[in-house]
Amino acid sequence: MSELTKLTISAARDALRKGEVTSAQLTEACLTAIDGADALNAFVHKTPEIAMAQAKAADARGYADAAALSGIPLGIKDLFCTKGVPSQAASNILKGFKPEYESTVTSQLFDAGAVMLGKLNMDEFAMGSSNETSCYGDAVNPWKVDDRKLTPGGSSGGSAAAVAADLCLGATGTDTGGSIRQPAAFTGITGIKPTYGRVSRWGIVAFASSLDQAGPMTKDVRDSAIMLQAMSGHDPKDSTSADIPVPDFEAALTGDIRGKTIGIPKEYRLDGTPAEIEKLWNDGAAMLRDAGAKVVDISLPHAKYALPAYYVIAPAEASSNLARFDGVRFGHRAKLAAGDGITEMYEKTRAEGFGHEVQRRVMVGTYVLSAGFYDAYYNRARRVRALIKRDFDQAFAAGVDAILTPATPSAAFGLGDMTEADPIQMYLNDVFTVTVNLAGLPGVAVPTGMDAQGLPLGLQLIGRPWEEGDLLNIAYSLEQSAQFVAKPAKWW
């Protein structure tokens, strides 16, 4: 039975259509795997009753003309509101919150026939790069090379761990500064953050609204294309979702990239980048060249300012978005002392409900938006953001189809290794990914190699706006050349 959970979405789809397996069998196999993987702390709210009901319904409908994800068991990041199922954004301030509504993304996935196995661990409010800020405790990377437990990355750490450990066939993630791509790279899986506006944000707990996008985290590129297709499209409930057609992403996967131009940005060659990351990057460029692409050096001169701009804009938007957690309408309310008024209620509730990193970011955001500093910090960061986007616009205008970079500056590190470091050390994890959110572009992480310890490493491809199909096709070519097939040995 455990072999069933190792299937890709496309292989399971074929097996369901041929009648070789039922969704009930697939789903039961995943539920068994999940129950045996508590050591990974990936699934934090299990929904076996919902899963089996959805699986049986899919089987009853049959697979002759079935929707794209019919009968496919998935995990859902805890950031997505799911009706009647705890949706906490991994925060104590939303303890007990059971939405009365369903997010647009999960609605679309269910309409496409998908089965929900449960909710997945993450960093609190998606703020973190190691899944160590979660109110549920750390999610653990299924990859292991010694006695240490490693981070699966963050913020979508539970999603990454669950897919890499074959607990589900695919999972949803969200990405504000790298939260799909960094954990995908740390666990040897594929994840794409689509163009800003491709996927509706409605019903996803907001972190930084101008940067947040949801996307799939899957075992290969084809599965990302299939899942992204089902997640995408205009939603009247999200005014920033684009009202443009969604092309057939899977049909774009020809593997033919002859004549494509791939840019290598020189500013991404950072001092102190490990030699094996450099080699991975050079090898990836060679693979694309061998597949018929033209590889050219490009310049993104403002790239080095992306992280500081992000750490103004994202906290500023977070401080505004998280103002809604006030102990009045949902979630936690602190116990009050005699004589406490409404201000004490807010202050005690938010002090108890928010973890340390969330408090820090809300307060940094409050500071950069406060009178006297708004122009010096927030407006300046938005100007720099415009320049960062202009760098990409100019590269694409010069004929570049996609940009190749490392996904992360290192392989997965140990849980607890960064506890004593200052927050900026953790923020540096996003150095290669954060530009993509600031420019609103699609970016995909693909596993292409291993480091000397035997941990997976990934490369990132950045595409033109709305060209996820072309981007996924280039990623598909890279995947075929790299032939990354390693899996973590089961220890949990």
Add this chain to the structure above:
Amino acid sequence: MSIDEGTARRVAKLARIKVEEEALPALAAEFSAILGFIEQLNEVDVDGIEPMTSVTPQRLKRREDVVTDGSQQAAVLANAPDAREGFFAVPKVVE
């Protein structure tokens, strides 16, 4: 820029997060480190560059000004920590 304890106290108040007095020095030091990192932005020449308002040039869609939802009092109140007689209940706001 270095953030002092008074500024940290003021920011915590603005953010409506209770921070104990003894935690303020460490918080101020963290803010100083983060703001020091952000200071790099001062190196960038942003003359003549407008602050970005939307990453994708777009005009927000409008819809008909009609009622599309409502009459869901029970659902709206279902997750409230304290709801009474069809309302959210909070501590006394005015004396």
